[in-house]
Amino acid sequence: MKALKLDPRTKLLLCLLVNVPIALFQGSSWILLFVGYALLLLLLSKEYKVALIYLGMYAFFEAFGLISSFLPKIIVTILSHLIIGVGLFLPFIAYGFLLIRTTEINDLAIALDKMKMPNSVIISFLVLFRFIPTIKEEKQAIANAMKLRGISFGFKSLATQPMKTFEYMYIPMLFSLLKSGEELTVASLTRGLGGEQKRTYLRTVKMGAVDYGVLFIFLIMMVFVFFVQL
Helix, strand or coil, X not given: CCCCCCCHHHHHHHHHHCHHHHHHHCCCCCHHHHXXXXXXXXXXXXXXXXXXXXXXXXXHHHHHHHHHHHCCHHHHHHHHHHHHHHHHCHHHHHHHHHHHHHCCHHHHHHXXXXXXXXXXXXXXXXXXXXXXXXXXXXXXXXXXXXXXXXXXXXXXXXXXXXXXXXXXXXXXXXXXXXXHHHHHHHHHHHCCCCCCCCCCCCCCCCCCHHHHHHHHHHHHHHHHHHHHHC
């Protein structure tokens, strides 16, 4: 069975549309319907590892709500705001995973151009898209450099020595990422993304029956839950 291939515009629309049920149905068990749909799309796209990671994240947030009454109040107070804030956008994160993991940057550029987006918006999207994998690479490079000096990083160091971890890991990573962001912007402009001439493409990106079907099912779910919640 081939992996599901969706047009980048379909995935962008899903990322936008999922904010409606987040705003209207947050706190309702019906939100699980949209989470399950995202997981189904990830599995059909053969992103099994990402689907498992997301499922683990969702299980963690749900488990925290169940065991919070047994934890010390100070821990609950510290973590609750973070968990509530992140948990609010968990459905959006699922569709964000789908967009990032299954979209090639060239296809995204073509899709945004077909949507008649301004060059400034296209460049911002492409730089952000390339910037996300760079974060992981920079973090690993800094961690390897610190290991040579006998300094290791992890959850234990963050919990026991937060200031030292912040100073040796996150400050260098911040400056490195700022430089990487500038380099990615220059690279995009060098490839002609900021030019006035209309670009041509060797690849064809278009929405098909599967894309319309995926969007139609999502809209049907929204309408169904809306009337059930009335």
